[in-house]
Amino acid sequence: MEGKIISSISSSLNDYCIGxxxxxxxxxxxxxxxxxxxxxxxxxxxxPIVGAAIEQLLNYDRMHDWLVEYFxxxxxxxxxxxxxxxxxxxxxxxxxxxxxxxxxxxxxxxTYHSYMEVLLxxxxxxxxxxxxxxQRKTSSLEFASRNLRDFSTTVFREYAMTLSSILCxxxxxxxxxxxxxxxxxxxxxxxxxxxxxxxxxxxxxxLPENRFAWAFDTANIIVTLRFIDPLWRVKRFLNIGSEALxxxxxxxxxxxxxxxxxxxxxxxxxxxxxxxxxxxxxKHDILSRFIELSENPENKLSDKSLRDVVLNFVIAGRDxxxxxxxxxxxxxxxxxxxxDKLHSELKTFEEDxxxxxxxxxxxxxxEDLKSFxxxxxxxxxxxxxxxxxxxxxxHAAITETLRLYPAVPxxxxxxxxxxxxxxxxKLKAGGMVTYVPYSMGRMEYNWGPDAxxxxxxxxxxxxxxxxxSPFKFTAFQAGPRICLGKDSAYLQxxxxxxxxxxxxxxxxxxxxxxxxxxxxxxxxxxxxxxxVTRRS
Numbered sequence: 001m002e003g004k005i006i007s008s009i010s011s012s013l014n015d016y017c018i019g020x021x022x023x024x025x026x027x028x029x030x031x032x033x034x035x036x037x038x039x040x041x042x043x044x045x046x047x048p049i050v051g052a053a054i055e056q057l058l059n060y061d062r063m064h065d066w067l068v069e070y071f072x073x074x075x076x077x078x079x080x081x082x083x084x085x086x087x088x089x090x091x092x093x094x095x096x097x098x099x100x101x102x103x104x105x106x107x108x109x110x111t112y113h114s115y116m117e118v119l120l121x122x123x124x125x126x127x128x129x130x131x132x133x134x135q136r137k138t139s140s141l142e143f144a145s146r147n148l149r150d151f152s153t154t155v156f157r158e159y160a161m162t163l164s165s166i167l168c169x170x171x172x173x174x175x176x177x178x179x180x181x182x183x184x185x186x187x188x189x190x191x192x193x194x195x196x197x198x199x200x201x202x203x204x205x206x207l208p209e210n211r212f213a214w215a216f217d218t219a220n221i222i223v224t225l226r227f228i229d230p231l232w233r234v235k236r237f238l239n240i241g242s243e244a245l246x247x248x249x250x251x252x253x254x255x256x257x258x259x260x261x262x263x264x265x266x267x268x269x270x271x272x273x274x275x276x277x278x279x280x281x282x283k284h285d286i287l288s289r290f291i292e293l294s295e296n297p298e299n300k301l302s303d304k305s306l307r308d309v310v311l312n313f314v315i316a317g318r319d320x321x322x323x324x325x326x327x328x329x330x331x332x333x334x335x336x337x338x339x340d341k342l343h344s345e346l347k348t349f350e351e352d353x354x355x356x357x358x359x360x361x362x363x364x365x366x367e368d369l370k371s372f373x374x375x376x377x378x379x380x381x382x383x384x385x386x387x388x389x390x391x392x393x394x395h396a397a398i399t400e401t402l403r404l405y406p407a408v409p410x411x412x413x414x415x416x417x418x419x420x421x422x423x424x425x426k427l428k429a430g431g432m433v434t435y436v437p438y439s440m441g442r443m444e445y446n447w448g449p450d451a452x453x454x455x456x457x458x459x460x461x462x463x464x465x466x467x468x469s470p471f472k473f474t475a476f477q478a479g480p481r482i483c484l485g486k487d488s489a490y491l492q493x494x495x496x497x498x499x500x501x502x503x504x505x506x507x508x509x510x511x512x513x514x515x516x517x518x519x520x521x522x523x524x525x526x527x528x529x530x531x532v533t534r535r536s
Contacts, residue, residue, distance in 0.1 A: 042073050053081055056228055061518060064409050064438040071439045076425045082230050084111065085431040086412070090443055093422040095435045096471040098413060100479035109414015111432060115226045118250055119219045121304065123312030135309070136484070142289055143484045148194075151285070152488055153385050153495070155193045159186050160496040161380055162203050165373075167504055169205060171532045172369060176509055178527040180326040181207070183496075184318065187325075188213055190492065191317035195310060196260045197285030215252035216314065217519075222246045224519045227412075257307045264291055286313055316485050319521040320407035321492055326528050327405035328398060328497060331454050333508045333530065338397060338456060339501065343535065345393045346502040353382040366534035376503050388494045392465050394501070396456040398493050402475035403447075404454060406437035409522045411477065437474040438522065446472055505533045 044055050056079060059066035067088055070077045075091040089095055098106045107128035120126035124135040142148055163186050170177050185202040188210070192200050202210045222242045226232045235243040264287055290309050294301035301309075332339040354361050359382070364375035412434040419427045427433055444451045447458070459465055470478035476486045483489075508514075509529035517525035 042070070044070065044077070044079050053228070053230070056081070060228060063518060064436070064516065064522075067436055068439045068442050071436070071443055075423055075445070076421065078425075081228075085428065087425065087427055087431060087433045088410075088439070089421070089425075089433060089435050090440045090446070091423060092440075092446065092469060092471040094425070095440075095474060095478070097422050098433055098435060099471065099474075099477065099481065102419060103480055105416045105419055106413035106433060107416065109416075109432070111414055112412055116223055118246065119223050119253075120312055120315070121308030123308035125312050125315070126308075136480075138290075138293065139484050142286060143488065148286070148289075149385060149488075149491075152194050152491060155190055156492040156495040157380055157383060159190045159193075159203060160499050161377070162186070162189075163496065164376060164499055164503065166203070166205050167500070167532050168369065168373065168376075168534065171504070171534050174531070176529055176531050179329050179506070179530055180322065180524050180528040183322040183325045184213065184523075185210075186496070187318040187322040187492070188314075191314055193285070195286045195313045195317060197264065197288055198260055211252050212256040215249040216318075219246055219249040219253060220315070220319070220521065221517070221519045222249070253311065254307065257310055258303060261287065261291070261303055261306050261310070264288060286310075315521070316483075317488070319523065321489050323521050323523045324398070324402060324405070324407050324489075325493055325496060326524055327522070328401045328493070329500075329506055329530070330508070330514055330524075330528055331401055331404075332397070332501070333506050335454050338454070339505070341393055341456075342397060342497075342501045345391060346498060349387075349391060349498075350379055350382065350502065353387055357382065366536050372503070372534055376499065379502060380499055383495055383498055385491060388491065388498065391494060391498060392460075393456060394494055394497060395490070396459040396465055398490065398497070399459055399473070399475075400454060400456045403441040403473060404452075405522055406441065406475040407521055408475075408477075409438035409516075410434050410436050411474075435474060440472070440474055503535055505535050507531045507533070 056063070056066075067077060071088075071090045075089070076094065077088040079086040079088065089098065108126060109128070113126055113128075116126045122131055124132060124139060127135065163182060166182060167177070169175075182203065185207070189200060189203045192198050200210065200212070202208060202213060222245065225242060229235075229242075232243060235241045236246075239247065268288075268291065287306065287310055290301060290306055293299050294306060332342065350361065353359075359378070362371065362375050362378055364371035366372055412432045415427050415429055415431050415433055417429050421427065440446055442452050450458075459468075467473075470476065470482060476483035476489075507530060509531065512529040513526050514528065515525050516522050
């Protein structure tokens with residue numbers, strides 16, 4: 001009897017082992033066949049169930065360059081993921097189809113909205129349909145306002161001069177600075193003044209800690225990670241890991257933002273109660289205008305709506321401009337002939353403008369700090385919205401920087417209905433399609449054999465600056481969603497760079513690594529360490 005039991009157990013174990021071996025053989029065969037069928041494929045290789053998630057995760061820190069490698073052979077790259085498929089495009093014809101021709105079929109979509117909602121809410125960068133159209137119309141009227149333009153010009157000049165003062169002191173004491181850190185502080189102070197009407201004072205030599213800036217950067221990084229993290233919803237439900245840190249960051253962001261909103265509303269009520277409402281009306285910051293609009297019940301602008309408006313303007317006005325300025329400084333450090341041409345253009349501009357304004361240029365010695373600062377201040381007074389438009393080479397150098405280092409390196413869209421791109425690529429409803437400005441700027445089929453070279457001269461034809469198609473140069477998007485703040489961004493960048501490139505020379509710190517950090521904005525992972533000297 002005992003022998004029969006042992007024999008039966010042994011037989012069952014043998015059957016179990018055989019079953020496991022057969023299952024293992026089946027899985028191995030399935031994987032082998034799956035991979036074998038891709039042997040001639042030029043796109044990312046996939047695995048059963050997880051798709052291309054493994055390859056994408058392995059290349060996450062260099063994802064933009066990972067895509068460039070595929071785009072060098074393909075104009076459309078498909079990346080299947082566990083719950084969706086990302087289709088990346090770099091051909092202007094495909095981009096125009098998505099951003100303009102069939103615009104209605106490619107909203108931000110529910111997927112993108114769910115990833116970004118905790119930070120951007122229902123703001124203009126994270127909304128679709130009527131909600132987006134209403135914000136777009138209101139915002140376009142504000143950006144067209146001469147009052148806002150003049151106010152912005154004054155603010156941008158003020159903070160560019162503050163930055164110059166810090167750089168001047170660094171040059172005197174032979175100190176290295178993190179240029180990206182300073183530029184982030186400058187643009188944060190600027191957008192808080194233009195956007196909220198408040199001064200937060202982060203741009204000082206002491207570099208005071210700013211919890212809002214830290215929280216905003218942290219939240220930005222974490223929501224970007226959600227795009228390739230299939231477990232983020234689980235972590236959010238359990239409030240662990242990166243999602244727990246995100247919650248802490250959002251609380252800091254909201255405390256600051258709602259505090260500013262409530263303070264501004266209180267100021268408005270106080271002004272009206274004291275009969276000084278006219279003083280409130282002359283405030284030209286964006287928040288004041290939207291608070292005024294919120295007083296009309298038809299606009300349905302709650303404090304939450306105002307919070308979303310404000311934070312969308314922050315990400316537009318702070319991060320994008322600061323990162324572009326950082327990459328610009330890096331470009332002129334690595335291309336000194338461009339820095340010299342800029343300096344020459346700015347000296348000529350200075351001489352011409354001083355004659356027009358009947359201003360005698362003050363003599364100065366770069367080694368004499370007092371005379372240097374006086375001349376710098378005099379030069380800044382020559383910079384106006386209109387006069388900055390004369391600096392065509394500076395404009396071209398900024399544009400060339402944006403071509404290679406676009407502030408928003410990727411921009412995903414949802415797909416409402418099945419569609420076919422001009423190149424024949426089929427898109428399935430529920431997936432996502434992403435145009436990739438970073439890759440587009442490096443493609444020879446878009447820009448010629450010197451596409452990877454930094455060459456501001458490419459923007460001139462017969463000595464005149466020539467714009468490229470917005471579906472080829474996509475740094476400011478295109479179609480109905482084209483960036484409303486484009487002119488404002490150029491205004492601040494020109495104002496800042498005209499002063500910096502005229503009076504300072506930058507030297508990159510040896511061996512300091514310069515690489516991007518994966519987030520919605522193309523910022524530098526390790527900052528931009530450099531030393532600075534004064535120019536004659």
